[in-house]
Amino acid sequence: MMETHRSASRPWRKVLTRSVQYAVLTGLAFLVVVPVVMLAFSGLKSRGEAFMHPYAPPIPPDWTNVVEILGGSAFWTMLRNSTVVMAAATFGVLVVSSLAAFVFARMTFRRKPIAFNLLMLGLMFPINIAILPVYLLIRQLDLTNHLAAVILVQIAFNISGNIMILRSFFATVPFELQDASAIDGCTTFDFYWRILLPIARPALSAVAALTMIISWNDLLVPLVMIDEETLWTLPLGTMQFQGQYGMDFAKISAFTALTILPTILFYLLAERQIVAGMASGAVKG
Amino acid sequence: MDGAVTRESPLKNGFSSLLTQKLQNNLTILLFLLPAFIFFFVFQVYPILESVYYSLFNWTGFGPATKFIGLNNYQQILADEVFHKALGNALLLIFLSLAIQLPLALALAIMVGRDLPGRAVYRTIFFMPYVVSEVITGIMWLNLFNADPSKGLINAVLTLIPGAQAQAWLGDTRLVFPCLFVVLTWKWFGLHMLLLLAGLQGIPVEVEEAARIDGANTGQLIWNITIPMLRNAIQTTAYLSVLGSIQQFILVWVMTQGGPSSASEMLATYLYRFSFKRFWLGYGSAVALVMLVIALTFSIAYNHFVRTPEYLTNE
Numbered sequence: 001m002m003e004t005h006r007s008a009s010r011p012w013r014k015v016l017t018r019s020v021q022y023a024v025l026t027g028l029a030f031l032v033v034v035p036v037v038m039l040a041f042s043g044l045k046s047r048g049e050a051f052m053h054p055y056a057p058p059i060p061p062d063w064t065n066v067v068e069i070l071g072g073s074a075f076w077t078m079l080r081n082s083t084v085v086m087a088a089a090t091f092g093v094l095v096v097s098s099l100a101a102f103v104f105a106r107m108t109f110r111r112k113p114i115a116f117n118l119l120m121l122g123l124m125f126p127i128n129i130a131i132l133p134v135y136l137l138i139r140q141l142d143l144t145n146h147l148a149a150v151i152l153v154q155i156a157f158n159i160s161g162n163i164m165i166l167r168s169f170f171a172t173v174p175f176e177l178q179d180a181s182a183i184d185g186c187t188t189f190d191f192y193w194r195i196l197l198p199i200a201r202p203a204l205s206a207v208a209a210l211t212m213i214i215s216w217n218d219l220l221v222p223l224v225m226i227d228e229e230t231l232w233t234l235p236l237g238t239m240q241f242q243g244q245y246g247m248d249f250a251k252i253s254a255f256t257a258l259t260i261l262p263t264i265l266f267y268l269l270a271e272r273q274i275v276a277g278m279a280s281g282a283v284k285g
Numbered sequence: 286m287d288g289a290v291t292r293e294s295p296l297k298n299g300f301s302s303l304l305t306q307k308l309q310n311n312l313t314i315l316l317f318l319l320p321a322f323i324f325f326f327v328f329q330v331y332p333i334l335e336s337v338y339y340s341l342f343n344w345t346g347f348g349p350a351t352k353f354i355g356l357n358n359y360q361q362i363l364a365d366e367v368f369h370k371a372l373g374n375a376l377l378l379i380f381l382s383l384a385i386q387l388p389l390a391l392a393l394a395i396m397v398g399r400d401l402p403g404r405a406v407y408r409t410i411f412f413m414p415y416v417v418s419e420v421i422t423g424i425m426w427l428n429l430f431n432a433d434p435s436k437g438l439i440n441a442v443l444t445l446i447p448g449a450q451a452q453a454w455l456g457d458t459r460l461v462f463p464c465l466f467v468v469l470t471w472k473w474f475g476l477h478m479l480l481l482l483a484g485l486q487g488i489p490v491e492v493e494e495a496a497r498i499d500g501a502n503t504g505q506l507i508w509n510i511t512i513p514m515l516r517n518a519i520q521t522t523a524y525l526s527v528l529g530s531i532q533q534f535i536l537v538w539v540m541t542q543g544g545p546s547s548a549s550e551m552l553a554t555y556l557y558r559f560s561f562k563r564f565w566l567g568y569g570s571a572v573a574l575v576m577l578v579i580a581l582t583f584s585i586a587y588n589h590f591v592r593t594p595e596y597l598t599n600e
Contacts, residue, residue, distance in 0.1 A: 017503075021396050022403075028393070029410040032471065035425040036417070038438060042428070055438060100321035103314050119321055124584045125329055128532035128553045129576045132560040132569045133332030136339070156328035159321055188313045217418035219535050224561060235420040239539065242424055249436065252424065260421050267416040271409060274416070278476065279483035 036260070042253035050250035065254035075258065077230060078237040082216060085150050085233060089215040090208050092155040097162040098204065102192050104163065105170035106178065116167075122160030127153070128220060135224050149225040150233070154215050162207045165280050169203035170196060206277030209270045216263065234259045333577070336570040344567035358571035368572075371543075371550040374462065375531055378469070378551075382526040386470050390477035390522065391515075394485060395507060397478070408482065412475040419472070423539030426468045430454040430540075455541055458548040465549055468536060473529070477522040484518025485511070520592050527587075531580050552576050 042050050043065065044058035069075050104116050127134070134153055143149040173196060181191045197204065219235040226232060232240065238259050245251050267274065340358055342350035362368050393411065397404045414422065431437025432453045434444045440451040454464050488511065496510050512519070534553035537543065543550040543558065556576060560569030 021401065025393070025396060025407050029407060032410055032414060032475075034438075035422075035429055035471070036413075038429065039421075039425050051435075054436060055441060096320040096324060099317040103317045107310065107314055109311070109314055115318065115322075119325055122325055122329055124581055125333070125577065126528070126532050126580070128534045129556070129573055129580060130329065130332060132556065132566065132573050133336040134328060135560075136335060136566065136570075137328065137332045152324075153328060156324040159324055163321065188310065192317075213416050217416075217420075219418065219420050235418050238418075238420050238424070242539075249428070253428070256421050256424050260417060263416055263418065264413070267413060268409070271412075275408075275412070275479060278479055279486075 036264075039253050039260070040257050042250055043257035044254070045250050047248055047250045050253070054249075065251050066258065069251075069255055069258060074229075074237065075255070078232050078234045078259075079262075081147060081231055082233040082235075085147055085154070085222075086212050086215040088147075088151045089154040089158070090211045092151065093158045093162055093211045094204060094208060096155060097159045097207065098166055098197065098200075099192075100159070101163045101166035101170055102196065105167045106173075106196075107188075119160055119163060122157070123164075127157040130157070131220055131224055138225055144225055145228050145231060147226075147231060150218075150221050153221050153225070154218060158211055158214060162211065165207055165277065166200070166203055168280070169200055173199055202273075202276065203280070205270075205273045206280065209273035210277040212266070213263070213274065333574075336573055339567050340571035340574055342567040345564050346566040350567060354567075358568045359575070361568070362571055362575055367547050367550055368555060370547045371552045371555045374550060375533075375552050377462065378466065378530040378533065379527050381466050382469075382530055383523060385466075386474055387477060387519070387522060387526060389470070390474050391481055391512070391519070393474070394478045394481035395511060397482065399485060399490075408479070412479050414472045414474075415476045415479075417472070419535035420539055422468065422472050423536050426471075427455070427540055430464055432456060456545055458545055461541055461545065461549045465537060465540065468540065469533070472536065473526075477526070480522050480525075481515060481518050484515045488514045517592070524587055524591075527583060528580060531576065531583070552579075 038055070041056075041058050042054070044061035044063070045053075046062045046064055049058070049062060100119065104112065138144055138149045138153070141149075143152075177195060178191055181195055186194070217235060218233075219239065222231075222233045222236040223239070226236065229240075238256055241255050242252055245255075339350055341353060341355060343352040343354045343357070344350035397407050397411075401407075428436070429438050432440065432451065432455075434440040434451045437454075439454070443449050444451055452460060455461050492514070493506060493510060496506050501509065532553050533551050534557065537549055537551050537554050538557065541549045543554040552572075553576070556569060556572045559565045559572060
């Protein structure tokens with residue numbers, strides 16, 4: 001860690017601290033992983049097996065529950081709904097926040113600080129608190145039981161933070177570039193679209209990755225806005241499935257494990273973007 | 286004549302192109318900001334204002350609100366013991382987060398540090414719960430906390446210890462809150478650790494080396510150099526912990542629905558129950574506004590007394 005000159009002269013001490021460090025970290029990593037591993041174990045057992053040997057590894061694995069779930073249409077419908085909502089919400093967040101962030105980072109006008117602080121108020125009004133007022137609005141707009149309601153609400157409650165992240169990134173792009181492009185006859189929109197956005201790809205993918213996770217995992221908004229079973233998203237379906245098959249432990253586990261799988265795969269693939277997004281938000285906050 | 290025109294036109298052109306450029310700029314600003322402001326006003330400002338209105342009515346959501354009752358809903362909320370319990374639990378959760386979760390995250394961030402071989406693996410594992418949805422987290426831990434040792438791993442492990450008895454965990458009014466706190470810690474400590482790790486990256490190696498040369502041991506180094514230099518990151522995670530505690534919802538709802546007998550009631554579960562289970566929409570609106578005032582008061586106090594976020598100052 002921070003060992004340098006002093007401990008270098010005492011190697012046994014360094015080895016000891018390192019061992020303790022690894023022991024603690026590995027122990028905790030084990031605790032973090034256990035719930036997920038247990039879930040996967042139960043998902044690959046038959047109902048009887050889960051009852052008889054609840055904690056043993058599933059050897060040999062029993063794929064009956066997995067096959068049954070993947071063979072039905074419910075899981076695929078939910079997967080599609082979740083994907084549609086996630087794609088649309090992420091696209092919307094990217095468009096809306098990058099446009100606004102561009103103005104706040106690259107243009108000057110008299111009321112800029114007020115406009116910016118106003119939008120940042122959105123950060124102090126989280127959806128968990130706003131859910132009833134927002135539900136009443138969606139009801140007035142006659143949008144309940146439409147995926148569009150979920151998408152719009154998710155966009156609305158995710159733009160403030162992302163405007164903040166993107167603004168600070170856009171501000172680092174040299175102003176010479178903007179001047180040069182203006183001399184070459186670029187309009188402001190040209191500069192935004194053809195020069196700034198391509199340069200800002202890392203920041204945009206960080207924002208996209210974070211928004212995708214938030215949208216994908218969101219339960220509250222679909223829970224309140226959607227009743228119809230054909231429109232359930234994965235988290236909503238998982239919750240209902242849990243209520244419906246409360247007794248069949250193996251089956252719930254199989255279903256839950258299947259819904260966790262895409263998330264974990266995505267996380268392992270996009271970890272760098274996700275971490276960068278979190279970190280840039282934190283440094284600014 | 287011709288000469289006069291040629292002499293005059295550049296000036297005129299310059300002026301008008303300056304004018305159109307300014308107009309164009311203003312138009313760009315307007316159009317670029319429009320979507321964000323439409324979302325902000327339609328989905329955030331308007332619903333709040335509407336809730337202020339509805340909170341003054343006894344209204345169950347069918348037909349227009351007609352039974353005007355003034356501030357009655359607010360009086361009822363402030364007098365309700367379940368609400369007091371929810372508020373108390375929020376304060377308890379804030380305290381536990383700051384007293385246990387934050388130091389844990391800090392200790393882990395320092396341990397994983399900047400150059401521990403294999404640090405990327407630990408970071409990946411510790412941050413993983415953040416991407417697992419709260420529903421799945423809730424279901425997983427419901428299983429682990431099952432009161433029956435043949436179904437719940439925690440009781441199964443516990444009963445291996447001679448003399449230890451299986452506990453009802455989530456069914457026990459004294460144990461349910463600590464249990465939920467364990468789950469919340471599992472879910473969120475990785476996020477806090479990550480934020481602190483990002484802060485650690487910002488400490489120059491030279492500062493630590495200089496302290497070492499001056500004879501500081503590891504404890505002194507952490508206490509006198511690392512933690513003070515992590516101040517901003519620590520403040521940020523503390524801020525997020527408090528706001529998160531105030532609005533904690535899904536995990537609690539999936540696992541206990543606030544029970545047994547309100548022992549794990551949170552502000553957001555209280556809001557949800559009255560709004561979407563009982564459909565007391567006027568009352569629910571008032572609860573939402575009380576929560577909003579609590580969250581806003583905290584944010585404003587934090588910005589004023591602790592630290593104004595960088596993004597609000599550098600204009």
